[in-house]
Amino acid sequence: MVNPFEKRATEYLRDDEAFLAVVTPEPLATFFQKHAEQGKLYDRLTTIVGTPGSGKTTLARLFQYSTLRTLLRNGGQELYDDLIDTLATCGAIHEGIPAVIGGRVPLEAEYREFWEFPYPPELRSALMIALLQARTVLAWLRNVQTSGVPLANVEIVARPDTDAALTAIGGVSGQGLLTRAREIELAIYNISAALVPPDLSAIDNDGAAAAYRPFDVIEAFKVKDGDRILTLKPLAIFDDAHSLHPAQFSSFHRWLSRREMRVSRWVLTRLDALSPSDVLLEESEDPQSDDPGLKRSRETTTIWMQSGGDRANQRRAFRKMAKGMANRYLAQMEIFRRKGLKDLGNLLAVQVEHIGQSKQEKLIDQVDALQRRYNITADRRSLLEEEIAAALANSGEDSVEMRLAMLAILIHRYVNRVPQHGLFEDQGQDAEPSKPLLADDKVLEGAKVHLMHRQDRPYFYGMDLLCDAGSENAEQFLQLAARLVAQSETQVIRSKSPSLSAAKQHSLLRERATEMMREWDFPHHQQVRKLCDGIAAACIKKSLEGNAPLGGGANAFGILQEDFFGIPRTNPELARILKFGIAYNAFVLVPNHGTKKKIWVLIELGGAPLLHHRLTFKRGGFLERRTSDLVRILGEGSK
Template sequence: TVDGNTKVLRPLVIFDDAHNLHPEQFTAFREWLARRELKISRWVLTRMDALSPEDVLLAQSEGNTTRPGLKDARELNVIWMQSQDDRFGKRKAFRKMAKGMATRYLRQMDVFSRRGISDLADFIGTQPDMISPSKLETLAGSIDTIQQKNGISDKRRKTLEAQISEYLSGTGHESKDVALAILSILFHRYLNRVPQKGLFDDQEDDVEPNRPLTVDGGIADGAKVRLLHDFDRPYYYNIDALCDASSENAEQFLHLASTLVTQAETQLIREKPASLSSRDQNRLLRKKAGEIYRGWDFPHNREVKLLAEGIAKQCVAKSLEGNASLGGGAGAGAFGILQEEFDQIPKKYEELARVLKFGAAYNAFVLVQNHSTKNRMWCQIELCGVLRVHFGLSQTRGGFLERKTDDLLSLLKQN
């Protein structure tokens, strides 16, 4: 009785760090709790390590199985900290949460508080550094070569340049290097959409493509990824890029943010401005992402690295194709396996299932299951933000390469 009011309470027992149990112990423990009929609430917290590959890989698939006498849907209420629901909303919410977390940490650091700096945005620049004039000249020359070699008329070029200028002016970030990179993509798309010219055809004829060419955010993002690889133009900068590279993981965010904060702190101690250019941010974040990737030290980390590197290399190759065909232009960041084929992995390929389980448990992969594309259901094995930064891939989600289980197995066999 509290203040004259009677409240009925139900006991709650919480078992933390259940992953410290042996897998067989964990299974027996969970089944014992599920069979109990005492009116006591039971909450078990564990990392994915303690779960079986079937529990992790088939968690959100119709192929998930239950143990004899128990129905997981009836006995258990599973709360995944790595949820697939409303991923756009979660990314947006994480950005807000991460900015608040960074502000609280910065206020505790004297070197920043003395100068009135309490926000990462106070010293993280948002203006991109363009490529050097010599590189810009090289880029322009390569586009002139594409035009002359394929007989693209000056009229067509001017039309495309007008579209690009209109789009970039609408974004408020006009940049000559990005404009040229977009033009290169549009040239390749144009050539794919017009009949090939004959040897004696008039090269000045302007042929209409079978589908209209448009400029959007996907193509612009794909152009920036190409500039990153070809000319080392900064791509990973500003607070949103930092948050997205963290894959909605607070610990990962702090690791990545720390490298920027440390650099800004060093500059302040040396009586220099704290501000970090986009080039500095890009360099520091890519370096830190590489350190995190190379420093993985969890079960089957070698196999996870093999799988991650194999997926990343093929995604990079696809993203750098001339016409930037995938993901609206931004490129690929995942392998897609047909859902019914993916559901068979725990039953047929134990080693691959373990690798995928630990990859998902330690935030190397995100398994996006039951994703509908081309009237079929897919499971995307999506690279995390740190891997995308390390290998130079877009943070835009959605683009994936269609693959089979055998493709995953072949990557694991590489030395």
């Protein structure tokens, strides 16, 4: 059987039963619930923006009528209860029955070709919009039929005073709607599929150029499902909008933003389709962010499926989602199911083997030399060792190498906290540090990073780390998890323990991350890679300083927010590079980060670069830089 971790859910799972078995409700609660409770999810244009693999299409599929009906049919099973409750909170289910009918239209087809037609812009837009509406109507009707409801049991509720427009879309019956939508689709398809676009005079006024506006007419669907008559909110879901031409996307966006539409409209897109200003700046900071006559904050809703806002809660929510998804995928693999292995986390060891004897002896010599170099007394060393022993007592991290690495950090910190003359006094004298020396979590994390770089001690292991390496992106998480699952499967086939050692996890994750970076082929990927490498090199240097000033170290550059927000205007090329780096998980942008009474924007490295360069996943450690530092990195080595 194919490893399900190596396939995206929307590609691998065709029927609703299999699809629902692997879906978790956490993304809905994280990204949609707040907007639904505020009444902003269905009454206006909603743009859902995310990186590739962030789960946009998966979430959209949940709002299709056939999916909701299948889910409710299986209600009462523990596997589905949380998902039903969350969908109810998001307004897709009401009192145990579906409340919406979603129709998903992918925009990866021939829509961009309309912009190549030798027609006036108004006609090109009209043809595209008519085709989109026809295909949305077909998607709605097909979705109801897939659920087992005959077309005769479907009709629409039309808006008042739309008699002429109602006739133009085929009337109120499901069959009439279907027939008219097919006519419009065929007429426009014949134009787009022609080797030579027909002359303007040849376009059929009763077909392709006809007044066909179902979005202006349809207010609701009435579906007779068994003994019940359901009134469903129509939801048009336009996926992969980044495939459109930029000018086409703008026209498409303006059309969907009209307030008089009763149909709910969602646009799913990657950051590719947005301008650098939209990606890098907060909406309020960009005076050009609104189209003429359109106030985005009032008339549209934007859902960013990216890190930002309450990042701690988002990381916790993603961990929960990823663990649930991983365990559901694992349950599909017969080899693990036979052995009762249901939890991926149980296959990932969290105990690290001790470093080799020779490395341990070398580390002892290094710490002893450090003590002699700075004239640290035996009594002071004993005090530091007692502090470390107490800190490690119940941590599960106690080992000779960890004690030595932490001791080295505390010695460096001690040197920085005593008067300089105290270092050259007799060994019997012992100066007191200006601040107490504590073997806290930051010292422990710093020791782990130092041991990883200097002694090859494993650092990337355990389920939480695997989740964090996914950069809150479902597909990236699955790509990394797939490598671990495949190795565990191999071990089971060879009659070995399915558990993966910390060293094996560390090695496999870094190997896969390096492959992922090598496979980058998005626009400006070479410059993005160069910027990643430059940021990482500076972060590694800081992370390996003897006193571990940032604990586990740095993983980001911080630029003053007022300077960063000027990048799209002062350096558009850098803005484009950052945009694509963010769009493809190389970077995570963290605005409004307050430190030292200043507001910063952090350019944080994504999961794959952190694994590749061996940097911490602990957040908050950054290096203060300027925009010119980014430009300098990109210019290094170029002529």
